[in-house]
Amino acid sequence: MAYWKDYYTPTTVEEAVAILARYEGKACMIGGGTDLLLEIQQGHRPKMDALVDPTRIEGLQEIVEEDGFLVIGAGVTHTTIVNDERVRSRGTCLVESCGVIGGPQVRNVATLAGNIAHALPAGDGTIGTLALGGEIQVAGPDGIHWFPMEETFIGPGKSTVDAKQMMIARIRFRPTGDQEGSAFRRVMRPQGIALPMIGMAARVQLQGDVIESCRIAIGPASKVPFLAVETMKFLAGQPPTSDTFAKAAEVALEEVQLRTSPHRASAEYREEMIRVQLPKTVAKAVERAQSGQAVPEGVGA
Numbered sequence: 681m682a683y684w685k686d687y688y689t690p691t692t693v694e695e696a697v698a699i700l701a702r703y704e705g706k707a708c709m710i711g712g713g714t715d716l717l718l719e720i721q722q723g724h725r726p727k728m729d730a731l732v733d734p735t736r737i738e739g740l741q742e743i744v745e746e747d748g749f750l751v752i753g754a755g756v757t758h759t760t761i762v763n764d765e766r767v768r769s770r771g772t773c774l775v776e777s778c779g780v781i782g783g784p785q786v787r788n789v790a791t792l793a794g795n796i797a798h799a800l801p802a803g804d805g806t807i808g809t810l811a812l813g814g815e816i817q818v819a820g821p822d823g824i825h826w827f828p829m830e831e832t833f834i835g836p837g838k839s840t841v842d843a844k845q846m847m848i849a850r851i852r853f854r855p856t857g858d859q860e861g862s863a864f865r866r867v868m869r870p871q872g873i874a875l876p877m878i879g880m881a882a883r884v885q886l887q888g889d890v891i892e893s894c895r896i897a898i899g900p901a902s903k904v905p906f907l908a909v910e911t912m913k914f915l916a917g918q919p920p921t922s923d924t925f926a927k928a929a930e931v932a933l934e935e936v937q938l939r940t941s942p943h944r945a946s947a948e949y950r951e952e953m954i955r956v957q958l959p960k961t962v963a964k965a966v967e968r969a970q971s972g973q974a975v976p977e978g979v980g981a
């Protein structure tokens with residue numbers, strides 16, 4: 681049985697939003713369909729009368745530099761992100777996080793916009809973008825506006841961006857500059873089941889021998905993709921030493937809400953993994969900030 685009746689490929693953002701409005705909640709946005717179609721097939725969400733695909737909208741298949749940001753269109757796949765030299769060198773944690781999603785078949789069609797719109801606490805691309813300070817451009821009944829992405833997550837799989845009325849048109853972040861670096865790491869079962877046991881990303885700005893500022897995102901570590909604000913505050917002004925990184929992991933453990941997922945990992949295991957992996961993640965971001973060199977690691981074949 682068909683999972684939808686009509687499939688639209690609008691050519692403007694305004695047209696996409698108008699189609700959603702016309703269907704009054706019986707149409708929704710689709711990116712690569714790697715989450716959405718499985719959920720409909722498995723009965724976790726209702727069939728739709730129409731799907732709206734943004735990949736034919738001019739400019740939304742591209743990554744461009746604009747007003748000091750790297751801007752990623754809603755139609756951009758994880759593969760395109762992984763192969764983009766600008767993101768590899770100046771948004772390295774995003775390449776590392778998109779580069780471990782599924783296998784090549786998934787990454788060739790799945791989009792970063794779909795990963796963020798799904799709002800899962802452990803979405804890999806979401807964690808990478810959050811650490812970079814990502815913002816999303818949302819188009820809907822109230823017009824087109826940019827939001828810091830952390831403001832849009834409201835619960836597990838729940839976002840203020842209602843894909844039946846609104847679309848994420850673009851995602852943007854300020855690329856890392858002088859004395860800045862970023863890194864992402866995740867722990868996964870060998871035969872991974874779509875989401876990690878734990879994943880984390882860090883963006884670090886150094887000022888000489890001191891960490892000037894740092895952003896850290898961890899997932900799953902809360903009901904929403906989690907920005908470790910207390911850990912970020914702790915790291916600001918500290919020397920970039922292994923002792924600092926170990927203490928940062930303990931601060932993070934105070935602020936996360938870890939839970940046991942039956943198929944992925946226990947809360948206790950996740951705690952140990954934060955203790956081991958967070959210092960390595962921050963250390964890698966610092967190493968890249970110090971050397972000015974960033975070669976993404978762990979990207980899937």
Ligand SMILES: Cc1cc2nc3c(=O)[nH]c(=O)nc-3n(C[C@H](O)[C@H](O)[C@H](O)COP(=O)(O)OP(=O)(O)OC[C@H]3O[C@@H](n4cnc5c(N)ncnc54)[C@H](O)[C@@H]3O)c2cc1C
Nearest residue numbers: 711712713714715716782791794795797804843847848874
């Ligand atoms: C085998 C397999 C392995 C996977 N492994 C991973 C993994 O390791 N890590 C991980 O994070 N994820 C993983 N996933 C999940 C999925 O592939 C990613 O989350 C992917 O980025 C989703 O993007 P998509 O374009 O396919 O989204 P879709 O499935 O098209 O959409 C997902 C949700 O976002 C909404 N949406 C899509 N585009 C927009 C838009 N522009 N504006 C507003 N709403 C929108 C849809 O309505 C839907 O609710 C895996 C999936 C599969 C099938």
